[in-house]
Amino acid sequence: MATDPKTAEPRDVTRTTLAVLSIGALIAASLWVLSPFLMAIIWAAMIVIATWPLLLTVQARLWGRRGPAVAAMTLMLLFIIVAFFYLVVAGVIDRVDEISTLVKSLGSYTLPPPPDWLTGMPIVGPRIVDRWEQFSALAPEEVSARMAPYARQAARWLIAKAGSAGLLIVQFLMTVIIAAIFYAHGETAAAEICRFARRLAGQRGEEAAVLAAKAVRGVALGVGVTAIVQATFSGIGLAVTGVPAAALLTGVVFMLCLAQVGPGPVLIPAVIWVFWKDGAVWGGVLLVFSILAVTLDNVVRPLLIKKGTDLPLVMVFTGVIGGLAAFGVIGLFIGPVVLAVTFTLLKAWVADSEHEADCAEEKAMNLHED
Numbered sequence: 210m211a212t213d214p215k216t217a218e219p220r221d222v223t224r225t226t227l228a229v230l231s232i233g234a235l236i237a238a239s240l241w242v243l244s245p246f247l248m249a250i251i252w253a254a255m256i257v258i259a260t261w262p263l264l265l266t267v268q269a270r271l272w273g274r275r276g277p278a279v280a281a282m283t284l285m286l287l288f289i290i291v292a293f294f295y296l297v298v299a300g301v302i303d304r305v306d307e308i309s310t311l312v313k314s315l316g317s318y319t320l321p322p323p324p325d326w327l328t329g330m331p332i333v334g335p336r337i338v339d340r341w342e343q344f345s346a347l348a349p350e351e352v353s354a355r356m357a358p359y360a361r362q363a364a365r366w367l368i369a370k371a372g373s374a375g376l377l378i379v380q381f382l383m384t385v386i387i388a389a390i391f392y393a394h395g396e397t398a399a400a401e402i403c404r405f406a407r408r409l410a411g412q413r414g415e416e417a418a419v420l421a422a423k424a425v426r427g428v429a430l431g432v433g434v435t436a437i438v439q440a441t442f443s444g445i446g447l448a449v450t451g452v453p454a455a456a457l458l459t460g461v462v463f464m465l466c467l468a469q470v471g472p473g474p475v476l477i478p479a480v481i482w483v484f485w486k487d488g489a490v491w492g493g494v495l496l497v498f499s500i501l502a503v504t505l506d507n508v509v510r511p512l513l514i515k516k517g518t519d520l521p522l523v524m525v526f527t528g529v530i531g532g533l534a535a536f537g538v539i540g541l542f543i544g545p546v547v548l549a550v551t552f553t554l555l556k557a558w559v560a561d562s563e564h565e566a567d568c569a570e571e572k573a574m575n576l577h578e579d
Contacts, residue, residue: 246387248539249380253387255542256286257395258422259429264392279392286385413557417550424525424549425542431514432529432541436466438509439502443472446498450483450491462502467541469530472502524548 243250257264260282268278391398399422406414444459452458458479462472476499484492514525525545532544 246383249383249387251539251543252380252384253391255425255429255539256384256388257391258425259433261395261426264395275393279389282392283385283389286388290381290385410554413554416557417553420549420553421546424528424545427514428525428529428542428545431510431525432467432469434513435506435510436463439463439466439472439505442498442502442505443476446476446495446502447479449498450479450487450495452479452483452495466506468533469541471506472499476502524552 240247264278264282267281268275271277271281403415403418406418408414410417440459440463443462444455447455447458458475462475465474466472476495480492480495480499483495525548528545528548529541530544532540532542532547534540536543
């Protein structure tokens with residue numbers, strides 16, 4: 210029975226507006242309360258989604274008990290974090306004497322005369338040579354006075370970075386704790402997310418949620434595992450050929466590989482240094498390891514990404530690089546997820562419209578035949 214528009218209850222625009230504003234205020238307040246934990250929650254969710262099959266494998270080997278499996282995964286995350294910071298701190302501590310000697314030598318350092326090739330540079334060469342000679346003519350006390358402001362700026366920068374490192378450690382610990390909670394109640398959380406997505410967009414919403422999880426897992430496999438493999442080959446080559454601070458450089462290579470830069474900025478100068486210092490034999494050894502480390506991502510990464518998700522590889526790489534530029538390191542996972550969900554929903558929307566058009570055309574043909 211149709212409702213008469215004249216007798217229908219008019220919409221209460223004020224109530225609807227206030228309801229929407231109240232919901233928006235609740236969402237904003239919730240995000241504000243969760244803001245200290247938001248980044249840790251996102252990182253924990255990405256880690257748990259990427260390593261969920263590993264948790265199930267560990268659980269199966271521990272007689273199907275979830276508690277010991279969660280404890281084992283949590284300890285593994287803690288070990289990775291502690292090992293990472295140990296490599297960084299140990300690399301710095303090992304070079305403390307060299308750094309101290311370098312700082313002391315700066316007080317008595319005298320600048321050599323400018324090289325001949327600098328004089329022959331067009332336009333800028335004479336200006337650089339003139340400034341070079343002026344600086345080399347200064348006494349050590351004058352050099353110290355001129356460098357003092359820059360030293361203070363460097364000290365403030367180091368103090369700020371030390372504080373950031375402390376916050377980073379706290380964020381890592383929070384991430385591990387939240388990841389342990391997600392490991393323990395992963396099925397419940399996944400079911401609730403699917404229910405919310407289904408309530409929001411029906412069956413398409415649930416499919417988008419599942420695809421987002423697959424995209425995270427595929428990127429974690431492709432980017433994370435490939436970075437580990439590249440860093441491993443690079444570290445072995447640096448250690449075997451006797452490059453100083455090999456552990457610290459290996460950590461830098463790992464971060465560069467995660468950022469999709471590759472190990473080249475570390476390995477290329479290292480290869481040149483080994484060739485110059487130790488000759489062709491050891492330089493050739495490091496060159497072989499470097500070639501393997503640089504080229505491995507062209508083989509390993511596409512295979513692992515395709516294993517985790519059926520998305521086009523170009524879209525995954527676009528999401529990885531664009532997400533990294535937009536959101537930082539966490540964008541490695543956010544970018545592909547956003548593109549994957551958008552691509553799937555658009556594809557489903559186009560398919561539905563084509564299906565409706567085909568049905569309308571078929572209905573029109575049936576009416577014409579009748």
